Amino acid sequence: MNEWIRLIDSSTIDAGTAIVRLLIGFLLGAVIGAERQARRREAGLRTFTLICLGSTMSMLVSIWIPQTYPNFLNGDPGRIAAQVLTGIGFLGAGAIIQGKGGVHGLTTAAGVWVVAVIGLAVGAGMFLPAIILTLLTVFVLTLLEHLEKRTCAGGVNKILVVVCSTSEPDIKAFRRILDRQQVYLMSNSYEADYTTDTAVLTCKVNVKARSSYTALFADLRQTGYVAQIKIFD
Numbered sequence: 414m415n416e417w418i419r420l421i422d423s424s425t426i427d428a429g430t431a432i433v434r435l436l437i438g439f440l441l442g443a444v445i446g447a448e449r450q451a452r453r454r455e456a457g458l459r460t461f462t463l464i465c466l467g468s469t470m471s472m473l474v475s476i477w478i479p480q481t482y483p484n485f486l487n488g489d490p491g492r493i494a495a496q497v498l499t500g501i502g503f504l505g506a507g508a509i510i511q512g513k514g515g516v517h518g519l520t521t522a523a524g525v526w527v528v529a530v531i532g533l534a535v536g537a538g539m540f541l542p543a544i545i546l547t548l549l550t551v552f553v554l555t556l557l558e559h560l561e562k563r564t565c566a567g568g569v570n571k572i573l574v575v576v577c578s579t580s581e582p583d584i585k586a587f588r589r590i591l592d593r594q595q596v597y598l599m600s601n602s603y604e605a606d607y608t609t610d611t612a613v614l615t616c617k618v619n620v621k622a623r624s625s626y627t628a629l630f631a632d633l634r635q636t637g638y639v640a641q642i643k644i645f646d
Contacts (some may be wrong), residue, residue: 438469461560465532472536501529576641
């Protein structure tokens, strides 16, 4: 027990200290990764665990270099840890997908960045802050998701697709209709085909869970150039 306490409290990086911190980084990364895996997100258990382990090891190397080579004057060893966050930015960007009228994966990308910070904190020996940050991250990813959905008009997210018989529909008129029907517009995309004089408006919207779409569809048709309307999950 005393040996474990020494390894945890030690500010000198040796084999034992490195192993303990890597194990802690493994556990904390796996906790968040398991939550993402359970929700079948783009990055799951293995990805988050590896990110946390890599960040932990990067910080260990940053601390170990000046301890082992005290006369090392060329360069700043702290850049190793600093560049981790830059590199993680590119990895997080890969988790962001644009499609169906919206952007997906932003939460996963943010989670990837936070896990990297957790790994750096573990590598620096900041175990309690790292554990607290892990718990707060899991709280945000789970409980706050339900709160976010409830505050968004207590509804559900849908994809609304409107096919127009003109290549230049009045987008502002569509938005006014959505506002009038109490449909919250989250994001949208617009495609125009000038060869066929048609356009497709794809919107990610939030609607009441038990909404009837009859009034919404009828209001959209009043524009005079709506050829087809589809709404789905």
